[in-house]
Amino acid sequence: MKSAVVVFPGINRDNDMAHALEVVSGTPAHMVWHADTELPDVDVVVVPGGFSYGDYLRCGAIAARAPIMDAVRRHAARGGFVLGVCNGFQILTEAGLLPGVLMRNASLKFVCKLVHLRVENANTAFSSAYAAGSVFRTPVAHGEGNYFADDDTVKRLEGEGRVVFRYVDAEGNRGTDGNPNGAINDIAGILNDAGNVLGMMPHPENLVEPIQGGTDGRGIFESVLAAVA
C-alpha cells in the first residue's frame, strides 16, 4: 500500500500515523508538506491529528485552504482513499470532503482517554477487518470532537450506512457514558457518499502494537490495505 501523510505546521501526530501505516503495511509513508501542490502516486492519503496552524480561527479552517488540499480533493474525486483522523477529520469537514462540523466538546474540556467504538458498518474500505457490531478500543485526544450536522444530513448518514463508528460503552451499549464529547447520535466516524473518504475523531494509529496497550486500531489500516490490494 502506497500512502501519504499530509503535514501542516502544528500537526503533531504525523509521525504516529506514518509509524502505524508502516507497521501495518510494511511500506514507509510519504510525508507531504502543506505548501506542496501535488501528491505522490499513492493509494491512500491521510490527514493526521494535531493543531494545524494552531487551530486558530476555527479548528481545521486554515488547513482546509492550504495549497495541498486541492490535490487531496482531486485524489478523492478520482476515487482515491482519504482518511482524516482528529484534526484531519476537522480539516476534511472544513474542506467540504465530509459533511457536518466538529464543535467544542460538550464538557468544554479537552478529553484524552480510551473509548470504545462499535462498528456500525463493516462493509466499507476502512472497516472491513472488523466484524459488524463488534466493539474495539481507541484513544481519543481532542477538545473539539463534538460532531454535529443538520437533521437531514444526519438522517442521510444514518440511512446510507455512512456512520461507520459510534461511541459506546465497554459492553457495546449507547446512552451511558461512552460518548466523550457529546457528538450527535454518538457519531465517532463517518464516510462520504462515495465511500472513499473517512473521518474519525479517535486515534487508531496510537493502538497498533501490543506495547501501546493493544492492537485494536490496526483494523482501520488493515481494511484499507485489503481494499487497495
Added chain:
Amino acid sequence: MFNNHIAITPDLVRAHGLKPDEYERILKLIGRPPTMTELGIFSAMWNEHCSYKSSRLWLKTLPTKGERVIHGPGENAGVVDIGDGDVVVFKMESHNHPSYIEPYQGAATGVGGILRDVFTMGARPIAAMNSLRFGSPDFPRTQHVVSGVVAGVGGYGNSFGVPTVGGEVNFHPRYNGNCLVNAFAAGIAKADGIFLSEAKGVGLPVVYLGSKTGRDGMGGATMASAEFDDDSNEKRPTVQVGDPFSEKVLLEACLELMQTGAVIAIQDMGAAGLTCSAVEMGAKGNLGLELDLDKVPCREAHMSAYEMMLSESQERMLMVLDPARHAAAEAVFIKWGLDFAVVGRTTDTLRFVVKHHGEVMADLPIKELGDEAPLYDRPWVASPKLPVIAPADVPAPADLAEALLTLIGSPDLCSRRWVVEQYDHYVMGNTVQHPGGDAGVVRVNGGPKGLAFTADVTPRYCEADPYEGGKQAVAESWRNLSAVGALPIAVTDNLNFGNPERPEIMGQFVGCLKGIGDACRALDYPIVSGNVSLYNETNGQAILPTPTIGGVGLVADVEKTVGLGFRAAGDAIVLLGTTTGWLGQSIYLREIHGREEGAPPPVDLGEEKRHGDFVRGLVTSGRVSAVHDLSDGGLAIALAEMALAGDLGAEVTLPESGLPPHATLFGEDQGRYVVTVAAAGLDALIAAAKAANVPATFVGHVGGTELKVSALTGASLCTISVDTLRQRHEAWFPAFMAVAH
C-alpha cells in the same frame, strides 16, 4: 517619550526589586549611575529568580556529577547518557507566581518555557510531567486556580504534541495564596548533537528567531522574586501569553536548523528575555555582545529599549549563526514562516552594548553582570525537632473500612482522572505506562529501551523535618522508578520555598538541601538541573517547603515493566520492607483525626537502596506481576490502589506485629513496596528477599471483587467491594470542580 537618562531615585531602585546595598554595588561596578535601560538590565539579572543569590551557596553542596552525566546544572537542561549514543535532556522549572495571578496563561507558559529549555539543546521533547499544589479546597479561589492551571498545562502541552505522563496534584491551606506549578520536560538527542549557549567567534551575527517581542511579561522575573499581597492581581500584565503553535513551529525549525550545521550557539529567551539570553551567550563564551534594537521584530509600536530588554514574550530564541551557512539557515526560517532578524553581533570587548535609534542605551561589563551578582549567606535557624508519635498514641478509627474509604476519597488521594483526562498522554505513540502508576514510562527510539519519569515530594514531611523530608522526596522518587523496573539515573530539582530573608525559611531550605544531597549521594542519583523559587508567600504566610524531585530512570526493555494493578486471581501478595506503624505526619492522622503532628517517618538510605535494587531485579527478571511503592496512606491505600487499577479484589491477613491494625494499615514507614507474584513463585521470592536482606512478608492473595482485610486471629477488620472503593475514589474531584464556588 522614554527617557534613558532619567535620574535614578531610591524609589526607582526599589521598584526594580533592588536593595540599596545592591544599588551601591552597581555604582561601584560601573563607576557611574546606570541609565534607565541599564537599571532594568540589572534588575533582570540580579533578581532572585535569575541570580540565585540566596541559594547559590547551598546549591553548590549538591552532588551533580556521575558516570552518565554529560552536562549538569548551568546549562538550559541536564544531559545524561542513556547508552547507544543517546542522551536524555531534562529539567523542571516553576511558574508559581504567574499561575496564581493568571492560572491558564501562567501554567501554559510554564510548560512552554520548560519545553523550550529542552529543545534549545537540540533534543526532541518526548515526555512532560507537572507537579501542582493548590490551596485548601474550601478556599474560594482554589477551584478557579485548579481549573485554569489544568486547562493551561493541557492547552499548551497537547497542542505542542508531547505526552504528559505523570505528575502530582495536592491541596493544602498553605498554598491558598500561592499555588505551585512545577513543569518538567524531557527530550532525546544524540550525544554528539547537543547545542549549548556559549558563543564562539568574534564578529558573528546574533540572530533572533520566533515570535515578535511585545510588552507581555515585562518584569516577570522580578515579580517572581517578590512576595504577594492582596494587590497581587494588579500584577496580571506581568504574566506572559503563550502560543503553543509558534512553539511547535519553533521546535521543528530549530531541530531542522541544527541539522544544517549553521548553529554555533543557541539560547532561548525565558525569564528576563533578551537580556538574560544575550548576556549568557556572551559571558559564557568570553565575548562581548552588541545588540541593535532597531532590528528586533516587535509586536507593538514605539517599544522602548527598556521594554524590549525586559519583555518576556514567549517562543523566542537567540542564536549565533555561522555566516557561511546563512542561506541554508534562512531557507529553514522561511519554510516554517518564522520571524527572524540579525539583531547584533559578537565582539571582543567583553561589553554588553545595547543600541536603539543610533543611541547607546546600555554599555555594561558582560561577565560581571552574571558573575558579580550579589551572593548572600543568609542567616538560618534549623526547624525545631518534633516529637515522635508512638502508634499507641494515635486512636483507632471508629470503623476501619470507613476510614479507608475516607482516605481513598480525600482530596489528596482520590482519583486524578478529572485532571489526567485533560492531558494528551497518547501522542507520539510511545507511552507504555500512563499517568496513575508509580512512574510514567515511554519507549525510546522504537524500543526496547525506555525512560521512566516521576515527580515527588511530601511537603508536610519537609515542614515537620526539612532534612528527613528532603531525603524522603529523593527516596520516594527512587522508589517509584525502581517499582516500574527502571534504573534511577539522575534528578532535576525544583525548590519552592518562602522568603529566604526569614531565618526559619532559610533553615527549611538548608535542611531540605542537606537531606536531598545526602540521599542523592547515597543512591548515586546526581542532580543535573533544577530551579529555585523563593518568596512563595502571601501576606507573610509561606507555603510548605516543597522541594519537588523530578526523577528519570532508564528502562532496559519496556516489555518488562509492570504496573501497579493486580493482574491475576491467585497471585500472592508480598509486603517488602519494615513496618513500624509510623503515624506521625501521616495522611491518616490528618484526615481522620484532623492532626498534623509529630516527626515524619525517617528514611534509612541504606535500606532504601537495598530494597529498591531488589525490587528492580524482580521486575526486570519478570518475577512479579505487579508492584506498588508505599507512600501516603501506607499499606491500606497501596492495596486499594492496586485493586482499583487491576479491577480485582484481594484477601489480606495482617501479619503479627504487635501493632494496632490501623497503624499497620495506615502507617507511612519508608522503603516499602507491595509486590504480587504467581503463587508458585512465592517461596522462591521470599527466599530471594531473605538472601538480599530485604524483609518480606506474605500477606494474602489477589482475587474476588472485594478487598478483605483480616487479623491474624481470623477476625474480619474491613471488607469493601472494589466497586465501592471506585465510587469513593472517583467521586471527589469531579464533584469539587462542578460546584459553583
